[in-house]
Amino acid sequence: MKSVLIQGATGSIGSSALSVLAEQRGEFRVTGLAARSRQNELLDLARIWKPKSLALNDAHDETALRRESESLGVDSVFIGEDAALRQAAGTEYDVLLNAMVGGAGIAATLSALDRGKSVALANKETLVAAGDLVMESAKRNNAQLLPIDSEHSAILQCLAGESWSGIRTLWLTTSGGPFWGRRQSELHDVTPEQALKHPTWVMGAKITIDSATLFNKGLEVIEACKLFGVDPAAVKVIRHRESVIHSMVEFTDGSFKAQLSNPDMRLPILYALSHPNRVVSGLVASSPSDWSALHFDEVSFQDFPCLRLAYDALDRGGTIPCAMSAADEVAVQAFLEKRISFTAIPEIIENTMNTVTNRSADSLENILLSDAEARQAAHSLCRTHEIVAGDLKCS
Ligand code: NAD
Ligand code: MG
Numbered sequence: 160m161k162s163v164l165i166q167g168a169t170g171s172i173g174s175s176a177l178s179v180l181a182e183q184r185g186e187f188r189v190t191g192l193a194a195r196s197r198q199n200e201l202l203d204l205a206r207i208w209k210p211k212s213l214a215l216n217d218a219h220d221e222t223a224l225r226r227e228s229e230s231l232g233v234d235s236v237f238i239g240e241d242a243a244l245r246q247a248a249g250t251e252y253d254v255l256l257n258a259m260v261g262g263a264g265i266a267a268t269l270s271a272l273d274r275g276k277s278v279a280l281a282n283k284e285t286l287v288a289a290g291d292l293v294m295e296s297a298k299r300n301n302a303q304l305l306p307i308d309s310e311h312s313a314i315l316q317c318l319a320g321e322s323w324s325g326i327r328t329l330w331l332t333t334s335g336g337p338f339w340g341r342r343q344s345e346l347h348d349v350t351p352e353q354a355l356k357h358p359t360w361v362m363g364a365k366i367t368i369d370s371a372t373l374f375n376k377g378l379e380v381i382e383a384c385k386l387f388g389v390d391p392a393a394v395k396v397i398r399h400r401e402s403v404i405h406s407m408v409e410f411t412d413g414s415f416k417a418q419l420s421n422p423d424m425r426l427p428i429l430y431a432l433s434h435p436n437r438v439v440s441g442l443v444a445s446s447p448s449d450w451s452a453l454h455f456d457e458v459s460f461q462d463f464p465c466l467r468l469a470y471d472a473l474d475r476g477g478t479i480p481c482a483m484s485a486a487d488e489v490a491v492q493a494f495l496e497k498r499i500s501f502t503a504i505p506e507i508i509e510n511t512m513n514t515v516t517n518r519s520a521d522s523l524e525n526i527l528l529s530d531a532e533a534r535q536a537a538h539s540l541c542r543t544h545e546i547v548a549g550d551l552k553c554s
Contacts, residue, residue, distance in 0.1 A: 162190035163432070164250065166214070166243050166267055167258030168204055169194040171363045172281040172307065175424045176256050177204070179432065182442055187432065190252045193243045193259075198224055205231050212250045214242035243267045248274070254432065257282045258307070260365050261488045262481075262530050265289050269523060272296040272304065279431035281307035283382045284488075288481035289526050290385030304386075305431040310379050311386055312427035313405035313418035318387075319435070321410070329383050330407040330415075332399040333458065334359045336371040339398065342462060349501045351494060359402035359422050368491045369465075372504055373458070377469025381480055384473060391473045396466060398456040403445075421445040464505040468512065477517040478529035485530045486511035489537035493544075503544040511536045 163180065167173045173194075180187050193214035194201045201215055205228065214237040218224045221238055228236045237245045247255055247267035255271040256279045257264050264282035269289065271278050273296055280286070286293055297304040306312055310331045318326075337356050338346055354371040355364065362370070369375035376396050383394045405427075407417040420426050423443045430437075460467040465487075472480040490507040493499045499507070514536045518525040 160185075161187050161253040161432070162251070163187050163254045163256055164191035164193075164212075164247065164252035164271075165189060165256045165258065166191075166193040166247070166264070167260065167282070168192040169197045169200045170258055170260065171361065171366075172258035172424060172428070176258060176428050177208070179425050179428045179440075179442065182440060183429075183432070183438060186438065191246055191250050193237075193246055195259075195263075202227050202231075205233060211235065212237065212246055214238075214246035216240060216242055241266070244270055247271045253277060254279055256307075256428075256432075257285065260284075260363055262288055262485055265526065265530075266523065268293060269296055272300055272302045275300040275302045277303040277305070279305050279307055279428070281428075283308055283378050284484050286382045286385045287378050287484045288478075288530065289520065289523070290381065290480070291520055292523065292526070294385055294388075303434075305434050306382070306386060307424070307427050307431050308379060308382060309422070309424065309427045310406040311382060312430050314383065314387065314408055315434075316418045316430065317406070317408040317416040321408075321416075323387065325410045325412070326387070326389060326393065326408060327411045327413075328409040329387065329389060329394045330409060331376060331379055331383060331394065331396050332402070332404050332406050333373065333376045333396055334370070334400055334402045335398040335456070335458075336373060338371055339400070343464065343502055347500055347502050351497065354494075354501060358400070360424075362424075364495060365488065365491050368494060368504075369487065372465040372501075373463035374465035374469070374487055374504070374508070376458075376463075377466045377472075378484065380466075380469050381473055391470055396458050398458050400454050400456075401450065401452075403450050403453060419445070419447075419450070421449070465508065468505060468508055472512060475512075475517060476520070478515075478520050478525060479512055479517050481520065481526050481529045482515045482517075482533035482536075483508055483512050485533040486537040486540075489534050489541060493541040498546060499541055499544045500546060503541075507537055507540045507544060510540050 189208040191212040196217040212235040244266040248270040254277045402422040
């Protein structure tokens with residue numbers, strides 16, 4: 160039986176992962192849980208799953224958390240800024256399922272891989288900021304790194320039994336988000352409520368906004384380059400509004416393979432946990448007769464500047480992808496708090512990328528330094544883009 164440490168347990172992917180493990184109780188057990196701030200939710204999960212360790216960034220009542228944990232038989236409780244890292248570095252588990260959001264997940268992933276543990280990775284920001292370090296650590300420690308992102312899971316499934324030298328193009332599909340068909344100039348006044356309405360997936364707030372700007376697809380382009388070791392020119396994005404084809408591989412002989420199902424993150428989670436095997440599951444049922452038509456459209460960089468920025472960041476290399484990702488986190492938070500407009504998001508990211516120092520991305524120290532520098536630059540850019548009395552204070 161494999162033991163699983165779930166970090167980001169109270170989030171969208173964390174909850175889906177727990178529903179997968181509830182179905183697969185004979186195969187897996189939960190050995191640890193981590194979250195940022197929802198103490199009561201974390202304790203509720205601990206009552207169900209009886210983990211050996213808990214980690215929480217912001218505990219609202221540390222004494223109660225420790226007392227409750229002890230009564231539930233939890234051996235270790237980690238509290239504070241780097242709680243998830245200390246849990247990943249200091250507890251026993253077979254697989255780290257990293258479902259944290261943003262740069263917060265980088266250090267824990269690296270720590271698990273350095274210990275030779277398997278990582279099932281939803282936290283794509285880790286691969287964007289520290290892709291070379293992560294891939295190198297996985298290789299050096301003979302540790303498995305399996306993507307949970309549905310596009311990358313689809314590609315991995317398409318590549319099973321194939322020689323990777325036969326890859327011509329990795330086609331990442333996107334639903335196009337809620338603003339497909341509208342120009343940038345028409346999006347100035349969109350609200351967080353409108354941007355949070357994703358057409359096909361229900362997800363956490365940050366990735367939902369990233370899906371509306373297509374920044375999420377940009378992150379996924381970088382994630383694909385790092386995971387599969389291909390050049391940026393070999394990764395293309397295509398709009399597929401039904402979200403049934405999760406991605407495709409085009410081979411050098413002209414053949415395509417695709418992976419299909421109704422959209423449900425429990426399937427890629429299941430595959431990451433059972434890889435290279437398949438388990439029996441009734442969680443996601445799909446019927447091809449429901450897919451009467453599958454549509455595809457070209458994606459324009461002009462309508463989605465965030466996608467162009469990701470290719471630009473790949474081209475510039477070093478810590479620019481890390482800075483880009485950190486700036487996005489800051490800008491998305493400012494948009495959710497109604498401090499900046501939707502269209503200011505790409506401007507703030509691009510200006511941050513042009514402001515920060517590009518360092519070599521070969522150490523965690525440089526990555527964390529660039530992450531902090533980019534956040535600071537993005538915060539100050541957000542102030543110059545602040546919305547005043549319903550309009551923009553132009554910078
Ligand atoms: P979410 O906001 O719903 O959940 C995030 C989780 O991370 C929460 O449990 C939160 O408490 C925890 N967390 C955040 N910062 C933390 C910290 N510093 N320490 C410990 N825990 C922390 O987000 P989500 O939608 O589940 O997405 C999680 C990750 O998975 C993101 O990187 C996202 O891009 C990726 N992803 C999500 C989906 C999806 O369908 N939701 C699909 C593909 C990839
Ligand atoms: Mg995805």
